[in-house]
Amino acid sequence: MDLSTWLVDELDDTVLRLSTQVLEIVPAEVRRERFPGGNSIDWAVFHVARHAALALRVAGHDPAMSDSLLAGLDPSVTAPASGLHEVQQPFLEFIETPLLEAYALSVLDEVRAYLSHLDEATLEVAPDVAGGLRSAGIDEGEFGWLYSMWSASRGFLVRWPMIGHVTNHVGEMIATRNQLGLSPFR
Template sequence: MDLQAWLLDAHRDLRRRLVGGVVDLVPHDRWTEQADGGGSSIAWLVLHLCRHQDLALTTVIRNKAPLFATHADALGLADDERRAAAGLGEREDPTVTGSLDLIALGAYATATFDATERWLQRLSLMAMAVVPDTPRRLQTRALLDPGELDWLFGMWSGHTVDWFVQWPILGHGQAHVGEAIAVRNRLGLSPF
């Protein structure tokens, strides 16, 4: 099997499971609910997995400002002093979730998945062995503070492009789509 085709298929499957298994089945008015009184909401999980995919692809791999920078105002995070780091942590921040415009969140998710698919379609497999200057790109392109996000800088530094495709884009995304499906089920919205 062709590796590029496999990566495209894996990414399309991730999107298909997020949209078909969560987005299309959970009404927007329930996206901010925390099932069973705790854990993460659907809104947080969508923001979180898209922030990581966006940072990995747009900022670390492609050396550009994250798509989030152009979506933050529409998302309702324009005045948030923690705007640059919004959605990155595993633990939900209710002030961020409470500020989110859910229609804009859908637009940000679409833009993130579209950008990743376009990049994967043009991927040169030789690029997979490159080690990007992750700390510099996170600081200068995404305006992230290494002191505030030492865990992210530490976890992401020194890795090759293939690691970013395997973990932040695909593996991390699959983990949180599974979590979102579990939240959907605990909200009583399982189609089965």
């Protein structure tokens, strides 16, 4: 099995878990519920999609198809840094759950397409992360941590914001689903 196939399989497994263990089980009307110190499922869905879309952009792939789904929404939703914060932001109220879900799944489809055509040799190459983040409109003062964290090879962008970060938050969403009393394994 080549690396590209393995990466696509990893992403597919995570997206399947997101779809079947979260989105198909947790009703849309409760996906905004939050527990003390936590975020809602809808925030986590938006958050991972925004990070993955930004990583695609920095890696040189334009997620325009996904971005078009957000066209016409409140500017706070479409601002360059919206969704990047770990803590849920008030503007989430301006995007309906079905559109949010469609957006996230579209971004993950674009990540899948990127991974399926990934050339292993490019994984060790470090893209111009700072230039890519600046070009995407990400403020270096506010998001300095992102500039330093992502300043690595393209392989890091694949391992963390495109796959690992998504997997991590899908686990969080499953935990929230369980706290909501919606575990199918009870």
